Amino acid sequence: MSRLIEIQNLKKYFKTGRGMVHAVDDVTFHIEQGRTMGIVGESGCGKSTLGRMLVHLEESTGGQIIFNDEDVTQLGKNDMKKFREHAQMIFQDPYSSLDPRYTVEDSIKESLMISGKYNRTQALAKTQELMDLVGIAPRLRLSYPHELDGGRRQRVGIARALALDPEFIVCDEPVSALDVSIQAQILNLLKKLQQEHNLTYMFITHDLSVVKHISDDICVMYLGQLVETCSSHELFEKQYHPYTKALLSAIPSVDIRRKMNRIVLKGEITSPIDPKPGCRFAARCGYACEKCHEPQKLEEISPNHFVSCCRAKEINI
Amino acid sequence: MSEKKVFLQVKDLNVEYVTKQETVSAVNGVSFQLEKGKVLGLVGETGAGKTTIARSILGVLQEPPAVLKKGEILLDGRNLLKLTEEEMCSVRGEKITMIFQDPMTSLNPVMSVGKQIAEVIALHDKISKSDIRKKAEDMLETVGIPAERYDEFPHQFSGGMKQRVVIAIALACNPQLLLADEPTTALDVTIQAQVLELMQKLNQENNTTTILITHDLGVVAQMCDEVAIVYAGEIVESGTLEDIFENPVHPYTIGLFGALPKLNEDVEWLSPIDGMPPDPTNLPEGCKFSPRCPYAKEQCICSRIELKVITPGHKCRCLLEQGGN
Numbered sequence: 001m002s003r004l005i006e007i008q009n010l011k012k013y014f015k016t017g018r019g020m021v022h023a024v025d026d027v028t029f030h031i032e033q034g035r036t037m038g039i040v041g042e043s044g045c046g047k048s049t050l051g052r053m054l055v056h057l058e059e060s061t062g063g064q065i066i067f068n069d070e071d072v073t074q075l076g077k078n079d080m081k082k083f084r085e086h087a088q089m090i091f092q093d094p095y096s097s098l099d100p101r102y103t104v105e106d107s108i109k110e111s112l113m114i115s116g117k118y119n120r121t122q123a124l125a126k127t128q129e130l131m132d133l134v135g136i137a138p139r140l141r142l143s144y145p146h147e148l149d150g151g152r153r154q155r156v157g158i159a160r161a162l163a164l165d166p167e168f169i170v171c172d173e174p175v176s177a178l179d180v181s182i183q184a185q186i187l188n189l190l191k192k193l194q195q196e197h198n199l200t201y202m203f204i205t206h207d208l209s210v211v212k213h214i215s216d217d218i219c220v221m222y223l224g225q226l227v228e229t230c231s232s233h234e235l236f237e238k239q240y241h242p243y244t245k246a247l248l249s250a251i252p253s254v255d256i257r258r259k260m261n262r263i264v265l266k267g268e269i270t271s272p273i274d275p276k277p278g279c280r281f282a283a284r285c286g287y288a289c290e291k292c293h294e295p296q297k298l299e300e301i302s303p304n305h306f307v308s309c310c311r312a313k314e315i316n317i
Numbered sequence: 318m319s320e321k322k323v324f325l326q327v328k329d330l331n332v333e334y335v336t337k338q339e340t341v342s343a344v345n346g347v348s349f350q351l352e353k354g355k356v357l358g359l360v361g362e363t364g365a366g367k368t369t370i371a372r373s374i375l376g377v378l379q380e381p382p383a384v385l386k387k388g389e390i391l392l393d394g395r396n397l398l399k400l401t402e403e404e405m406c407s408v409r410g411e412k413i414t415m416i417f418q419d420p421m422t423s424l425n426p427v428m429s430v431g432k433q434i435a436e437v438i439a440l441h442d443k444i445s446k447s448d449i450r451k452k453a454e455d456m457l458e459t460v461g462i463p464a465e466r467y468d469e470f471p472h473q474f475s476g477g478m479k480q481r482v483v484i485a486i487a488l489a490c491n492p493q494l495l496l497a498d499e500p501t502t503a504l505d506v507t508i509q510a511q512v513l514e515l516m517q518k519l520n521q522e523n524n525t526t527t528i529l530i531t532h533d534l535g536v537v538a539q540m541c542d543e544v545a546i547v548y549a550g551e552i553v554e555s556g557t558l559e560d561i562f563e564n565p566v567h568p569y570t571i572g573l574f575g576a577l578p579k580l581n582e583d584v585e586w587l588s589p590i591d592g593m594p595p596d597p598t599n600l601p602e603g604c605k606f607s608p609r610c611p612y613a614k615e616q617c618i619c620s621r622i623e624l625k626v627i628t629p630g631h632k633c634r635c636l637l638e639q640g641g642n
Contacts (some may be wrong), residue, residue: 043476043507149593179362180532184576184589191586206505209535213578213587243391250510252535254574255581256562264514265507 004200005054006030010063012049019274025224026063028298031217033167036194036201038215038232038249040208044110044272046224048092051170054202055087058081062153063074067168076146085115088161094153104131104156105141108258111163128210134189151182155189162193170202170249175210187214209253212236220244223272225278226298230305240307240316243281287315324495324526325374330388333370335381336633339598343383345370345550348624351543353493358537358558360548361477362574362594364533367530368418370547371496375415384449392494395527404599411441414487415496418501420479424471430482437489456485460515464474477508488519495527498589501536513540538562546570549595549605552624556631565635569606579613604635612637 012024021313024046029153031037039047052058061080065072065081076085091097098107099245105127112123131138133203145153161169175183191214193199205211209220212232219229220241228241239245248264264302266283272280278293285292291310298308332344344366351357372378372391376397384463390397392412400408417423426431434453442449454464459608460481470592471479480500487495496515501509517540520527529540537544538558545555554567565571575588592609604622607613617636624634 002550004394042507151593167332180534180573181362181576181590182593184587185591187578188569188586194328208506209578209580212580213584250506252509252513252539253581254534254538254562254579256558256576258444262510262514263509284442 001034003030003195004033004068006063006066007054008065008066010053010059010060010065011051012046012053013061015255016273021272022224022275023272024053025222025275027221027226029219029226029229031168031202033200034194034198035216036214038211038218038219039202039204039221040206040211040245041221042206046272047219048172048220048312051089051172051202051204054168055089055170056083085164086166087168087170088164089170089172090154090157090161090174094150094157095145095177097157098153100104100145103142103144104136104148107145107156108159108163111160115164126163130163133193134159134160141205149182150178151185153187154178158186158189158193162197165197166199168200168202169313170204172204173206174203176205176207183210189216208248220247223270223275225280226306226308227281227297228305228307228309229298234305238305240301240305240312241281241309242285242287242315243301287311310315322353323350324393325393326350326389327370327374328389328391330370330373330390331386332373332388333377333386335384339499341597343550343597343601344534345600347388347547347550347552349545349552349555351526351528353486353526354520355543356520356527356529358541359530359545359547360534360537360543361528362532364594365596365631366550367547368405369550371415371498371528371530374494375413375496376400377409377415384491384630399581399602400577407441409489410492412489412492413494413496414492415498416483416487417481417501418499420476420483421503423483424479426471427472429468430462430474431469433482434486434489437486446536456489459481459488459519461511473517477504477511480504480512484512484515484519488523488525491523493526495525496530497527498530499532501591502533509536511571516540523600534573546573549600551605551634552589552632553606553635554631554633555624556628560628564631566627566631567606567635568610568612568637572609581639600634 006029007262010024010027014021014023015107027050039050041047049058060073072083097131108127108130109123112118112126118126136152136155176187178186194201195218203211203214215232217233218235220227222243239248246265249261249263277295279296281291282288296308296310298306301312303308318480328348330344330347334341334343346372350508373385378385422632431453434456435449438449438452454467456463457467462478462481501512504512518527531537543557544561545552548569554561554570565574572590576590578587581612590609595605595608601607604617607617622634622636623630626632
């Protein structure tokens, strides 16, 4: 399989009155064509910033994003427009990501018209096709977002992302605003579209059961850093990083016979403003030692399973 | 159920929201009962009427537009709906309290967190000012916040800590009944784990009867003794945790479990429930779930279906089960 997107040492710092917020710090991974990379982490860990950088809604502070052998961070204006046809985004909140004064048809048609590839009639025909694809009834063509429920609005968001036949879609918490029964409809739709159009997804979520269901590979992030990455199967079988262990143990299981054995973390996420070098989880970690205050490297602990923890080997024997 | 004393009993509760244009039937004939010290999980989707049920029990429905059409709410045999507002004020806070969903908006931003806890204690306990402060500080410690932070304001706290302050306020007067409305929905999983552990500990120590409102079946599995599934303002199935999780019978309950991605099994496709929840201004005549139900028959659509006992303690509102199909 070929690598569709590869990011190297990607960084994003935000300047604030109190110092630099290290939102994404030195993240490296790649996504293969046709696969889904899940990004999990708690609020404020930089997963959305990472997603926005990959579709270039956010300028990176350092590092490279290689998409189809081209460095996206160096693209000029015209090339960037082309890149955007290949990489699209589905946003978290279908209530605020649609223009309230645009009808369903206008919203979907907009990017088709901007691309310059379609004339008016072609664009309308394509809009109809997209609405069929994501399951919006033709009668809703002229409805406004406020007339639709959350599930249908998210379908409009998906249709809009698919309009220009992209290869790569960043899905930023696309189901977290939806009820369980509707969530399943949208997850199935995303999976079906992936199979039919050979799409590559980056799926950002804080819901671990959703990420397990949809992803092939998973990256776990903590305070802007990548702490562990491997295939979805393996991550739920065997975790090496203490944070990943705590995170997975905290999910309330629906299995009532298995009483939970949660690792309850003490304290809260530490501040991402001008953090000290070293492992950012160390302050909450039960295994923290001297070495943890030195910068950590992502190491391959078993084939294709990378962990950023100096004690990963000894604590997992 | 016969030997143990029923602590809370809700009988045939009906609540509507009436505006000039339309009438929303939010709660339609909800009845349930709960023994002392038990934890009941109210599960349902957005708009199912879970929060309205809790607000009715606490007597804080916004009237108008809400109208409590009929029903009885008995706490220790006393009908709360017959009490005067003054009597109800002494019940609230002392006997019944509520943890609201969103800790970000349920705290007063211009009052220190300590004062917000002390306020409740001052209202209900006749003790000196210094004792009130002492008690409020103890409450902060109980929920895992150092007492030195008494004079700090909500914006200086993180989401998880704010929710713990809300819990401290709710538990300050040792209530007998705690209504927790999605207490962890706005929180991250590791913080959720802290809050759930705290609630479990307090429940065991004080024997507080709890109604936990949530849409997260995982939280229910870990916290509750009994479960009631709410759909379009009706309880469609209720029973013990084992009844609901191991032997669900209502098609909606079964659908909910099928739609949930699970950690312990791999499926290629989820089985979503088709369609959308019904419009509460225009509910179907018979079974409210019938338009989405794969097994719906004609008699499901025509007549109102009652909640029937399947096995002792396990009730279901479905003709299929009752007809022996």
